[in-house]
Amino acid sequence: MKELTCDIFIAGAGAAGMSAALSACAAGADVLLAEQDAQPGGILNRCIHHGFGLGYFGEDLTGREYAARFRARLAGSAVRLRTGTTVLSISEDRTALLSSADGLTLVRFRACILAAGSIERNLSSVPVAGTRPAGVLTAGCLQGMLNCGGHADIGERIVILGSGNVGQIMARQLAQSGKTILAMIEQNDHPGGLARNHRECIEAYHIPLRLHSTVTEIHGTERISAVTVKDLRSGETELMECDTMITALGLLPDRSLVSHLRKDGSFPDWLRLCGNCDLIYDIVDSLTVRAEQTGAEAWESA
Numbered sequence: 001m002k003e004l005t006c007d008i009f010i011a012g013a014g015a016a017g018m019s020a021a022l023s024a025c026a027a028g029a030d031v032l033l034a035e036q037d038a039q040p041g042g043i044l045n046r047c048i049h050h051g052f053g054l055g056y057f058g059e060d061l062t063g064r065e066y067a068a069r070f071r072a073r074l075a076g077s078a079v080r081l082r083t084g085t086t087v088l089s090i091s092e093d094r095t096a097l098l099s100s101a102d103g104l105t106l107v108r109f110r111a112c113i114l115a116a117g118s119i120e121r122n123l124s125s126v127p128v129a130g131t132r133p134a135g136v137l138t139a140g141c142l143q144g145m146l147n148c149g150g151h152a153d154i155g156e157r158i159v160i161l162g163s164g165n166v167g168q169i170m171a172r173q174l175a176q177s178g179k180t181i182l183a184m185i186e187q188n189d190h191p192g193g194l195a196r197n198h199r200e201c202i203e204a205y206h207i208p209l210r211l212h213s214t215v216t217e218i219h220g221t222e223r224i225s226a227v228t229v230k231d232l233r234s235g236e237t238e239l240m241e242c243d244t245m246i247t248a249l250g251l252l253p254d255r256s257l258v259s260h261l262r263k264d265g266s267f268p269d270w271l272r273l274c275g276n277c278d279l280i281y282d283i284v285d286s287l288t289v290r291a292e293q294t295g296a297e298a299w300e301s302a
């Protein structure tokens, strides 16, 4: 097995990992940045909509444009970037195990930053009865399929369960491509996500928003054919025929690589979390600023 050493090892090269790496490197650290995807950017690479960079660059960029600016900075820096490289584990003895097409590599580091982003809450987090046929997918999965995978053949009559930011952004994209959004179904008395997204994605495209409601059952065998929608105040139910259901139930920090290192409620001194794996950020600009601080702090204390 190959071995590498570095001052700061960073797992994940989304907005957070790239920003932390650049800042630690600028402060003088030898930084190794590992990313499982073919190129850095994370969630940003899926985001073809505008709304990024107003605070940080003073410009209204798409997510992809925002990521490209940081990739250009990385290319001009001394950060050692390994793409196509999955971090398999991070251990107490300050080592990380990486897997890539070259095989396994053991990295020895002085400090580590976890920047592995988030995972989407999915149907397993809500009590929905019925079958699990094709045509039920998360908003983030749909975003990846449409904007990165070139798959456009999703259904025509769509129900969205939950009203988080990702769901709102995707509702707009689906409406723009001529799909029928039957309803966005939200259990609370107000929509989730940013007010800006509600205005620009839901209201502007006249997407029917059903508050105080949920989906209690999925119908269909091979493909979804309908859902049962329940009004949580009256208890009344309605069968809504559809061929696709998107879940937009929110994001959760992904700390799976380091959860075993947490003792008495805190992580070891040499480990820091930044970006969505620390706290879910709706706006990337504030995440970037905080990640830059984390990169510098990690090097100061290494």
Ligand SMILES: Cc1cc2nc3c(=O)[nH]c(=O)nc-3n(C[C@H](O)[C@H](O)[C@H](O)COP(=O)(O)OP(=O)(O)OC[C@H]3O[C@@H](n4cnc5c(N)ncnc54)[C@H](O)[C@@H]3O)c2cc1C
Pocket: 011, 012, 013, 014, 015, 016, 017, 034, 035, 036, 037, 040, 041, 042, 043, 044, 047, 050, 051, 052, 053, 063, 085, 086, 087, 088, 115, 116, 117, 118, 143, 165, 166, 169, 257, 274, 275, 276, 277, 280, 281, 282, 283, 284, 285, 287
């Ligand atoms: C749909 C959507 C719309 C948004 N819209 C806006 C907007 O309009 N304006 C705005 O300012 N912000 C927006 N945001 C918020 C912002 O984009 C995110 O908060 C930010 O990009 C998250 O960055 P991150 O680096 O924490 O996580 P991610 O982008 O998820 O990056 C994590 C990276 O870690 C990698 N990784 C994970 N595990 C491993 C492993 N084991 N080994 C190697 N690599 C690993 C992943 O591949 C990924 O590249 C939006 C977010 C979403 C989801």
